[in-house]
Amino acid sequence: MPRSIWKGAISFGLVTIPVKLFSATEEKDISFRQVHPEDGGRIKYKRVCEKCGKEIPFAEIAKGYELPDGRMVILEKEDFDNLPLSTTKAVEVVQFVAEDEVDPTYFDKTYFLEAEGPGAKPYVLLRDALIKSGRAAVVKVALRSRESLALVRPKDGVLLMHTMLWPDELRDGSFAAPPENVTVSDAEVTMAQSFIDALAGDFHPEEFTDAYREALEAVVQSKADGIPLVEATEEAPKEAEVVDLVAALRASVEAAKKRREEAEKAKAM
Incomplete structure (x- = not known):
């Protein structure tokens, strides 16, 4: 517990x-150490006072707030507790x-x-x-x-x-909005809705995995074992600009339906 x-x-x-x-x-990311690549030794950092040059133990480090006029106000644990x-x-x-x-x-x-x-x-x-x-x-x-x-x-x-x-901690995101003169047709919206319907379903988070973490773990294990990792095949890059949105969405709908059918078949097996 x-x-x-x-x-x-x-x-x-x-x-x-x-x-x-x-x-x-809890975070599940892989944790790395900063090391010297020649011998694998860990890199250590010293906490040094910029005024006297002495190394300060962590237990002796206090929290300070610098005022606009440059004065430093030191706060103790009791200040936070009270x-x-x-x-x-x-x-x-x-x-x-x-x-x-x-x-x-x-x-x-x-x-x-x-x-x-x-x-x-x-x-x-x-x-x-x-x-x-x-x-x-x-x-x-x-x-x-x-x-x-x-x-x-x-x-x-x-x-x-x-x-x-x-x-006041949330940033104004209006800068990210597309220009107001950019519009789409009813046919494009309808086809986009068809794509949404094709991928619609109940959310089951356990069905998703962190592919990046799994790939990174595989790389770490292969280097530890000294066994070369089989390289993944890269897909050809897609065109950045789509001229016919309706045609592209229609193809996306068909591909989504096919993926769903294959997934349902796999579950039934």
Whole structure:
């Protein structure tokens, strides 16, 4: 069982729910070391003070905030522990909203909330009330030296908490919009919808794998074993510009239907 990263309580009106917080995700990327290629030795870095030139042990390093006038304010652990903030040990419910009202762009990280001790009954109360109302709770919580908005919602019998970015942390993406004078015909939209319909289905994330990570693991293993890796055949590059969108989409629909039929046959075997 993973270790909890935070303990506190959800304030649900006059009801208090003691909870523990657990990370709901983990990175699966391959981790590399920085090494000297001649002998494989690891590269080490020293933490050196730019003023006195001394190497500073990690335990003696403090956090400093540089003011606009150049002064450095040193903050100790006690300063963070004693912040004048009500959300340091409490998840404060501020609003209830429909889940689809929150743009997924706001989501940062996902956590499991586990009831602690006498919190089981009020935990179930909040979970079931959210399910029946079809809503999620917008909360404020302080985690990892910052306060965040978060969304608490029920899933598979558990309450999940998604921390969110603040509005001023989202960039304006209007620069990426195509020029307004670019238009498409009804026939092109209809054919695009046909392609969407051909690939439509229920989302089953377990059916997808990280092909890049698998290929990288294969390269690492082949080098470790001293066995040459069979090179993958490269597909011929496609034309960057499509003149006839309807013809291209029609061909895409046929290809999608063929892939789906082959996939269904493979499942039936």
